[in-house]
Amino acid sequence: MTHFAPGPAGPALPADLDEAAHRCLVAGFDGTTTVPDTLKRLVDRGLGGVILFTRNVRDADQVRELTGTLRTLRPDLLIAIDNEGGGIGHLVAAGAPEVPGSWALGVADDPLLTAACADALAGHLLSLGITASYAPVADVQRRPENPIVRTRAFGSDPELVSRHLRAWIAATEARGVASCAKHFPGHGGTVTDSHHELAVDPRPYDRLDLAPFRAAVEAGVPMLMSAHVVFPALDPDRPATLSPRILSDLLRGELGFDGVLVSDALEMKAIADRYGEAAGARLALAAGADQVIVAVPDLEVTLACRDAVLDALGSGELAEARVTEAAERVRRLALRYALPYRPGAVAAWDTEAGLTAARRAVRSGGPSPEPGVGAGAHVVDLFPAPHPALNWGGEDLLTAWHALDPTVTGTAVAGEPEDAGGVVEVVVEEVLRAAEGRPLVVAVCDAELYLWQGRLRDALLAARPDALLVSTGLPEPGGAVCSHGRGRVNLRAVAEVLTGRTS
Secondary structure (H helix, E strand, O other), rough: OOOOOOOOOOOOHHHHHHHHHHOEEEEEOOOOOOOOOOHHHHHHHOOEEEEEHHHHHHOHHHHHHHHHHHHHHHHOOOEEOOOOOEEOOOOOOHHOOOOOHHHHHHHOOHHHHHHHHHHHHHHHHHHHOEEEEOOOEOOOOOOOOOOHHHHOOOOOHHHHHHHHHHHHHHHHHOOEEEEEEEEEEEOOOOOOEEEOOEEEEOOHHOOOOHHHHHHHHHHOEEEEEOOEEEEEOEEEEEEEHOHHHHHHHHHHOOOOOOOOOEOOOOHHHHHHHHHHHHHHHHHHHHHHEEEEEEEEOOHHHHHHHHHHHHHHHHHHHHHHHHHHHHHHEEEEEEEHHOOOOOOOOOOOOOOOOOHHHHHOOEEEEOOOOOOOOOOEEEEEEEEEEOOOOEEEOOOHHHHHHHHOOOEEEEEEOOOOOOOOHHHHHHHHHHHHHHOOOOEEEEEEEEOOOOOHHHHHHHHHHHHHHOOOOOOOOOOOOOOEEEEEOOHHHHHHHHOOOOOOOOO
């Protein structure tokens, strides 16, 4: 549905209004050391921000060079990144602190520890010249079938989520980095990933999980991100990102939020397939968003979104006052977080906080499972393929285990094998042969969602009832040892517990 405008300049408007419209955009781009000319022109006209991804990261020095270059183009440019921690992150190659994901922090349930992990992530961002973080996740994990929130949430209890949000926001703010609670008004009650199609939360108003967002607003969170989710109880016709009832009436009016409201990425299919990115940009700003994210590196998509906004301003379809108001919020955000940035020494953070939290999150039907696996185990690690938008890095339990016990053997299976039905028998036969005379460990990640894992798990446990079951996603039934996440530090922690070794 996307329609691209023919020219690079876009419709002509008064200079101040043109700059205001550009402030309402956040663009992704390709490049690690050079900035594309198209992006330079957008920045020159007032582009509000850029979002970095793994494609922009080679190492820490390179990221510092890139952010420095971007700041020479426009000192008040917001430089942002998704930085939730755990298995989701784009800065591994740049030495990102190893912290568990939000679910493990909720299981440990120590807000001081959550704050220490958030401080580590924010300190690292600051050291790289990045001063806006699209985290933490404020969603409440409500549905076992939910394919996208899961261990990214702090938990399934709104009060627990709220207290960890407050800790994360305060620690990030203390570093001078802008945090962003997402995805308003919640993605945890859906059974659909809005990256792939439009999601719906059918619950009545009084069952929606607004409490964590209220807590985030009360904690002074400077940014919120909207969800591409339809809430029939609030607006049966439009997803939250495009709904004035949700963004203006509920968020601004009822919750009293006056920070920057940013859309989730417009190229996600929930918006792109139904409305098109360009129309999505116009509708989101009209609904009450202050910035829209176009995360794809193809800057032609960003230009199309920009031109749709300029066209709508020129025709009067989009009110000048709405865009001016949005741009002013972005300007205030930039004054607070982008312009004060000074390169130089960044105060040290607690490098052990992440491992401490991950260790405390390991569970096995009780507070602390006993080590039960001897040396030379055979480990089978089953997990879904990496999500292309979230950039989970493909860490595996076997690698973490091998660092503690070099005699371990095993295999990691990332994603459903082709001809999964026929593969099960072959894999089981190979595993049983390799594991003969050895302890067998079978690890799964959200096997309730990925049925191929369940088939392999059940076949292996039927043949080897003595095998130890490990869950690296949400807890599995049947007394599995749970890491509550697949970040590298989560896998390290569960391997430590099961081997009884820490080095």
